[in-house]
Amino acid sequence: MFLNFKMKRIISILILVFPLLCAAQDNNVVSRMIGNDRMGKKDSVANWTIHAQLTAIYEYHPSFRAAYSGINSLSSSANGALSLTTTIFLGRKLWKGAAVYVNPELTGGQGLSGAHGIAGFPNGDIYRVGSPIPTPFFARVYLQQVIALGHSKYDVQASDKNQLGGKTPTSKIVLTLGKFGISDFFDGNTYSHDTRSQFMNWSLMASGSWDFPADVRGYTYGFVAELDKPLWAIRTAFVTEPTVANGPDLDLHVNKANSETIEGERRWHVKGYLGVIRATGFLAFTKAPKYTDATAALLKGDSTLEKIIAGTEEGYTYGSIKYGFGVNAEQELTDYVGIFMRANWSDGHTATWAFTEIDNNVQAGMNMTGKLWKRPMDNWGVAITTNGLSMEHEQYLEAGGHGFIIGDGKLNYGRETAIETYYKAQITSFIAVSPDYQFVLYPGYNKDRGPVHIVGVRVHFDI
Numbered sequence: 001m002f003l004n005f006k007m008k009r010i011i012s013i014l015i016l017v018f019p020l021l022c023a024a025q026d027n028n029v030v031s032r033m034i035g036n037d038r039m040g041k042k043d044s045v046a047n048w049t050i051h052a053q054l055t056a057i058y059e060y061h062p063s064f065r066a067a068y069s070g071i072n073s074l075s076s077s078a079n080g081a082l083s084l085t086t087t088i089f090l091g092r093k094l095w096k097g098a099a100v101y102v103n104p105e106l107t108g109g110q111g112l113s114g115a116h117g118i119a120g121f122p123n124g125d126i127y128r129v130g131s132p133i134p135t136p137f138f139a140r141v142y143l144q145q146v147i148a149l150g151h152s153k154y155d156v157q158a159s160d161k162n163q164l165g166g167k168t169p170t171s172k173i174v175l176t177l178g179k180f181g182i183s184d185f186f187d188g189n190t191y192s193h194d195t196r197s198q199f200m201n202w203s204l205m206a207s208g209s210w211d212f213p214a215d216v217r218g219y220t221y222g223f224v225a226e227l228d229k230p231l232w233a234i235r236t237a238f239v240t241e242p243t244v245a246n247g248p249d250l251d252l253h254v255n256k257a258n259s260e261t262i263e264g265e266r267r268w269h270v271k272g273y274l275g276v277i278r279a280t281g282f283l284a285f286t287k288a289p290k291y292t293d294a295t296a297a298l299l300k301g302d303s304t305l306e307k308i309i310a311g312t313e314e315g316y317t318y319g320s321i322k323y324g325f326g327v328n329a330e331q332e333l334t335d336y337v338g339i340f341m342r343a344n345w346s347d348g349h350t351a352t353w354a355f356t357e358i359d360n361n362v363q364a365g366m367n368m369t370g371k372l373w374k375r376p377m378d379n380w381g382v383a384i385t386t387n388g389l390s391m392e393h394e395q396y397l398e399a400g401g402h403g404f405i406i407g408d409g410k411l412n413y414g415r416e417t418a419i420e421t422y423y424k425a426q427i428t429s430f431i432a433v434s435p436d437y438q439f440v441l442y443p444g445y446n447k448d449r450g451p452v453h454i455v456g457v458r459v460h461f462d463i
Helices: 005-024 027-034 122-129 289-298 305-309 392-399
Strands: 049-059 079-095 099-109 135-148 154-158 165-171 171-182 220-228 232-239 258-270 273-286 320-332 337-346 360-372 373-387 414-426 431-441 452-462
Touching: 049 122, 079 122, 135 165, 171 289, 289 392
Parallel strands: none
Antiparallel strands: 049 079, 049 452, 079 099, 099 135, 135 171, 154 165, 171 220, 220 232, 232 258, 258 273, 273 320, 320 337, 337 360, 360 373, 373 414, 414 431, 431 452
16 A cells, blocks of 8 residues: 555656646736647638647556466455556647647556456556656647538637637548557547546446557557538548567558457437447457467477467467457437446457557447536446457466466456446536446456456646
8 A cells, every 4th residue: 555666756747747737827927838729810720739738547457366377367365556647738729721730748657467467458558658757758649631622611619738719611622640549539438538527447437348559558550530510420540660679660561560440330319319330340450379379389389379478479480360340329318317238259269469458349328417406517427348258278278378468377268247336526617526436357367366346546737
């Protein structure tokens, strides 16, 4: 329970950054920083956008039953961990329909047991943390061009993170080029997508079996193209993969290592309440080995492929293919209640390379705003998610193999299932505090370990 030296450094940085965030709440300060955020005369789009966020998450679990532990097991002893991410979202209009967005980010801290032992890890923000030591870097740097289609109507949008305020066409083509998180554009969900304000479990923030291409912090280089109409959209992406499993560097041999994603989206209204369904497919080309080959090597005493799957050594050959698909739906039921679900699958033959070790996932949940109890800015959510492995992946772990997230040395297989509930209390217009509880059955798919009770609290500053 006591904070170590690294955690104290993180808290010190938080204390230093917090007054800056408070000061930025003053619109006059923001105006002096970036100039008047006025509307352009030709297309009525603001010239600048500037926003910031800071999120601190502390999680703790008491001791739990464990028949044995391995190199990537969640510690069965009582354990706590703190993480911090802070981001500045800058945007500048370039010409009609075009803008450049730059997001400096600082991250630090760690997840429970070094972010090991649970495939659907309970702290989604830790995915952005590449090192326990507070480290600054550029999370996103990208150019975006919006092209209005003929006879399009226009809506007025507020300035937001990586979004210029002003008029925007309802029928448009959007082209994005640079460094970004691919989940910024795909697999979105109103109720379960942002771990800084909603559910924190990895397998709830996105389709768990989507091995979405990214470096260890969750970002990639590439290109996204989107056709967006009032009631439907279709989008596709071509992006880079990491050089090693869950690695910090992206492979620029894009003719050999790359990932393609495609998604179709359909929107509707039932008695005025919005519903959306999204269908997403992905295809990835990497250096990842097949689980059957790695298992056979392990049984012969050869751990070479295991080291590649675990991310401690670089893959030795290109040509591996991994693919999958998922369905993601949401529906408003009333002015204050909404529900969502996801169901997704990947082939499970080729080893996980970028996100987490889930081969199939089903999830469902609901969100309720505080309108019922006269706190309209508050939110309460509850969800269940269940994760599974392919037979090849299961046999690999049974043989004593491990990846970059899980590996107990052996395995008594069972589906990893988590129930999460949180309450986001909006303290001021820019500060929210969210108590969180997660119950995890069979962590790391292992019936011989757990269950685990995880309690947490998230403090989020957003301007």
